Amino acid sequence: MPNLFDSIQLGSHLLPNRVFMAPMTRGRATEAYVPTPAMATYYEQRASAGLLITEGVQVSPQGVGWYRAPGIWSQAMVDAWRPVTAAVHDAGGRVYMQLWHLGRVSHPDYQAGAALPVGPSAVAAAGDSHTPTGKKPYVVPRALAVEELPAVVDSFAQAARNAISAGFDGVEIHGANGYLLDQFIRDGSNKRDDAYGGALPNRWRLPLEVAAAVAAAIGPERTGFRVSPTNGYNDMHDGDPVGTFRFGAEQLSKLGLVYLHVVEPVPGHMLAAADGTQTLGALRQAFDGVLITNGGFGRDNGHEIVSSGAADAVAFGVPFLANPDLVQRFRIGAELAAPDMAKLYAGDDSGYIDYPPMSQ
Ligand SMILES: Cc1cc2nc3c(=O)[nH]c(=O)nc-3n(C[C@H](O)[C@H](O)[C@H](O)COP(=O)(O)O)c2cc1C
Secondary structure, eight states, rough: OOOOOSSSEEEEESSSOOEOOOOOOOOSSSSSSOOOOOHHHHHHHHHSSSEEEEEEESSSSSOOTTOOBBBOSSHOOOHHHHHHHHHHTTTOEEEEEEEEOGGSSSOOGGGGGGOOOOEESOOOOOEEEEEEEEEEEEEOOOOHHHHHHHHHHHHHHHHHHHHOOOTOOOEEEEEETHHHHHHSSSTTTTTOTTTSSSHHHHHHHHHHHHHHHHHHHHHHEEEEEHHHHHHHHTTTSEEEEEEEEHHHHHHHHHHOSSEEEEEEEOTSSSTTTTOOOOOOHHHHHHHHHHEESSSSHHHHHHHHHTTTOSSSSSEHHHHHHOOHHHHHHHHHHOOOOOGGGGGGSOOOOOTTTOOOOOOO
C-alpha cells in the first residue's frame, strides 16, 4: 500500500508526494483583495507539498467577507496572482486555487451599499464576522431568489477561468465550513421550500450546478471540491451527515471531478463530531476520484490513513504554517516548529514568511 511519500496522479499531474497543503486564509492581500508579493514568497516556500491549495479566494464582490482575503474577479487580481503561480512553478510545485463565497457569514460592512449578505434562507449563524473594524455579530442574511442563482453559478465559473488564466493548475470549490455552498447543502441553514431546499437533490442543486459549470469551464480533471460533513464551525449542522454527503459525493463523482477533499478531524480533535460520526468510509465508496482527508493529522496517522487505503492523500493545515519544508521534516522525522497563533491573520511578514526551513 502507498505511503505519504509515494507519488500520485492528479489529472494530468504526477504529484511527487501525498502531503498536501490545506487551504488557509492568512489575510495578507490588500484591503482591495489584491494579492501581494509576500503571498508569492509564502507559497513558494511551501512548494515541496505534493499539492498546494490556496487560502479561500473570494469569487465576487457579493461573496466577500474576510478582511484582506484575496479575490479573483478583476483583471488586477488575475495579474497579481500570476507572480504567485510563477513562483510556485519555478520552485517545482503545483497549486490549486480555493474558490470561496462566504454567503450568510459575510457582513453589511463588506457589501456594496451596506446590503445584507446573502444565503439560502433568512437564518443567521451564531457568531461574529471579522469586519475591517473588528468583530461584529453575524446578521440575518437575505435569502437569495431563484432568479439570482445563475449569477452565483457564473461567478464561480468565471473565477475558475480567471484562476487558469492566472496560471493555476486547477481549482477547489469551497463547499465546506459553513460558507455559501455548505449553507445550501446542510439542513440547519437551508430552510427553502423551492427547488433549492428540502430533499437532498434540492439542497445539492446549487453546489452541483457550480461544480458542473466550473468543470465545463476548465475541465473536471482540474476541478476539486471540499466538504466538511460533520464540522460545526460557523454554526452548521445537518440531520444526516452520512446520507447527505454520500449523495453529494456520488453526484460529484458522476461529474468526473478530480478530487473530493473531506475535512473530517481525527477522533478527539476539537473539530471532530461530538457523537463520533465518521463519513469518510461512505464517501470513499461513493467517489471514484482522488480522496483527500484533512483535520488534525500528523506524520504517523497520516501514513496510516493513506496506507490503509481509506484516503489517497492528506492535507495538512497548521503543520505547514511554521514548517515550510514540512515534507522534508516528515521524511526524516524531524521535530516540527510551532506557529505563532497571534499572527495567523491580517498581519505583516512576521509569522507569515519568516519561518525558516530546517538548518542543513
Ligand atoms: C489560519 C487558518 C485558516 C484557514 N482557512 C481556511 C480556508 O480559507 N478555507 C478552508 O477550507 N479551510 C480553512 N482552514 C481550515 C484548514 O484548511 C483545515 O481544515 C484545518 O486547519 C484542520 O486541518 P489541520 O489540523 O491539518 O490544520 C483554515 C485553518 C486555519 C488554521
